[in-house]
Amino acid sequence: MGKLLNGGLAVGGTLLAFGALKRALNPRPRYAPWEKPRYEDFEKRVCIVGGGFGGYSAATKLTELTNGREDVGVLVIARDNFFTFWPMVPGIVSSDIDSRNVAQPLRRALITAGASFRRAKLKEIDHENQRIVTDGGLDFPYDQLVISLGGQPNFFGIPGVEEHALHMRGVEDAEHIRNRVIERFEEVSLMRGEVPESKLTFVVIGGGATGTEVASEIHTLVHEALAPDYPNIDPNRVRIFLLEGLPQILPELDPSLQRAARTRLFNEHIEVMTSTFAEEVTEDQVRLKGGDVIHSENVIWTAGNRPNVAIHDLGLPVDERNGIKVDEYLRVEGFPGIWAIGDCAAIRDIREGFEGRYVPPTAQAAGQEGYTVAKNILATLDGREDELEKFAYKPLGQLVELGSDFAVNEVMGVRFSGLAAAIFWRLAYLVRLNSPQSKIRIAADWISALFVRPAVTQVRGTSQE
């Protein structure tokens, strides 16, 4: 009898724990499907265009601030129904993590928070009627409008970059880079006789966080995943170059961390060239300023960003290099009710010592701008204009991962590097992922990577003959 009771209690307890965990991981949405009003029917309508870090944080902050009120409706319009978690994109190259989990489902997170979402592309703003028009001729009204269209690569007019270089603007680009490396190994493993140097030479242009991580990821992919699978290719024949125009890579970091990163890259035989500019990229070489040439058929461009060109068609004041002109409250100059944040906005840095400079176009800054714009919009809607906040960028530091067991971190003034930093990198970003499912899966991927080498599969054209 006692045994039966114990057994029953154990089963019951397990079921309760299972249910609790399931509820914790699947937050209850703010509205049930039948009680949610249409966006158009809200009294005050905030439309956010763009689903990146800026737009997403603005939308979730707004729904958080208006929790319990029923007068403010929030609509996010974005080109994709996912949200790219940038810090983990380079990790896809060496396949530590599954790309599906780096693309976070935007729709679900927003709907759970109580906002509406439509996947559409902004075509124009109908300023007179306070409506935006999207492709397909749909229009949506707004009382307050946030433009957060992001950026795009800037090639600075260097010939050949756009045609011949791979980019690094999202999940698919990272998969292209990965498939390119595998493709070169397949090609070379079929070659008899001399292998041209350009096949196995990889040139990453741009020594910021993205470029440095990509170079390191290619090293990991080649030496840890590919080398054992291609026994007839000597992995030490692979050359990886990292080119940076400034005198130092990772210019935002403290010099001690720059040194730690350089040492790591040196040990990985990644050839770092600073104060080096590419002048032309062709099919099989990179020509450098000064006349030197690197023979490579694999060039990856991470060196520059510019505001999304789509901002020119909106009838808003634009600064060619930095984006939509906004005041210190993030309001678009001369257009009351319209705000701009993120990589597409020219936001002056108001910190001391940064006079005349702009807030950098990073995911971190965009997230902070989203919070500020949410508070300012609500103050405006409620007629509390005196409570408007100036946007003050507070850099929280930078985390740069170089392989799965090394990182250089600078977090609120504290600097550290090595394995502990790599573990911190992973935990810090794991906490930041919005989707509970992605958290579980990425953690599982990392744990399984302790035991097995990542797989080398290059899925392409299974449906072709």
Add this chain to the structure above:
Amino acid sequence: MGKLLNGGLAVGGTLLAFGALKRALNPRPRYAPWEKPRYEDFEKRVCIVGGGFGGYSAATKLTELTNGREDVGVLVIARDNFFTFWPMVPGIVSSDIDSRNVAQPLRRALITAGASFRRAKLKEIDHENQRIVTDGGLDFPYDQLVISLGGQPNFFGIPGVEEHALHMRGVEDAEHIRNRVIERFEEVSLMRGEVPESKLTFVVIGGGATGTEVASEIHTLVHEALAPDYPNIDPNRVRIFLLEGLPQILPELDPSLQRAARTRLFNEHIEVMTSTFAEEVTEDQVRLKGGDVIHSENVIWTAGNRPNVAIHDLGLPVDERNGIKVDEYLRVEGFPGIWAIGDCAAIRDIREGFEGRYVPPTAQAAGQEGYTVAKNILATLDGREDELEKFAYKPLGQLVELGSDFAVNEVMGVRFSGLAAAIFWRLAYLVRLNSPQSKIRIAADWISALFVRPAVTQVRGTSQE
């Protein structure tokens, strides 16, 4: 002191266990990279063209049988460097599992076993010099040659199928189907006024295992993953049709299991139409024999297979409908030293009661043919022609999964359906996956799916503007 010792033992034991698990999951390859002879240098060379179930099982059986001998070299030539684990492909539609793990890395498994691998496409057989020629003009010698080029969809000349229907021939096709369903939901969520019925109607043509599973997977995707994310679309507006030309779906199964499957599909509101033939597929409708019409912009074709057309260019005797003509030992008629297996071979079924019929083109049969061909090739190489084995197909049963909590199974005569069958389905196939990494990751995916709904991300064109 005792505590310290205990702690030390615990840490040491953990490290030992970790190391043992890591070794168990990463089998030591048969050759270290420097001791492996080139394929061309072996005394007896077996070339296998095709990396599906047939080619893969032939290669691994051969390396197993020749373990300890140094005279037989095995080379696999395949179009892709992965091997599609067919039974799990439909599962990608509802996203229970990550497609990267369904595409099993072929190269690593073969190299670990001691075979060579080249990714290339067969162009012709140079019968005179006993060499095969691949695209790019490479050639490889053989003493024994196995053709295992697989099949391709058969549209039976029905107009419109090739242009307008989605297919189901691999990982990418499953992802296309998934993205198509999501795309329709995105489109419909932007529509104002009447939504054409064809947008949310899905027609699966072919009531075999693949078609039935795909129909059920679409149901799961719509009702479990999409419904909560698209609150303005009523999931019950989605109609799913399953069309089969025979009087029963799942014709290979026992009638009691057919009934169980029909009941399940009925409860999921999947409309099964048997003895029904499609006569034409257009952009937005399927015209049936007899004149009825189903309005649908989403047609999925799973109804027919034919041998890979590439077999016609090899100078071998071919039966138009069934493939390369082989004798009961799987030797190509009139071409000593050449063998054919899998979907591209016309293999007579020698079981009693199956006179005049051919072995069905299934993954299970191809795997068994691979084992037999490996044994027969070795007997031939060793001059033991009297030991040649006739190929006798032994169907082990069929496992059909309908959603994550229901399956109908028939395993060596034992029939069962329901949740227990679904669990059996999963364990049975998990054991069969060749890559230890995929095993871990798929198991982790299934476990995490108990707690969280699958994500709805449709990754497309992140690099475009």
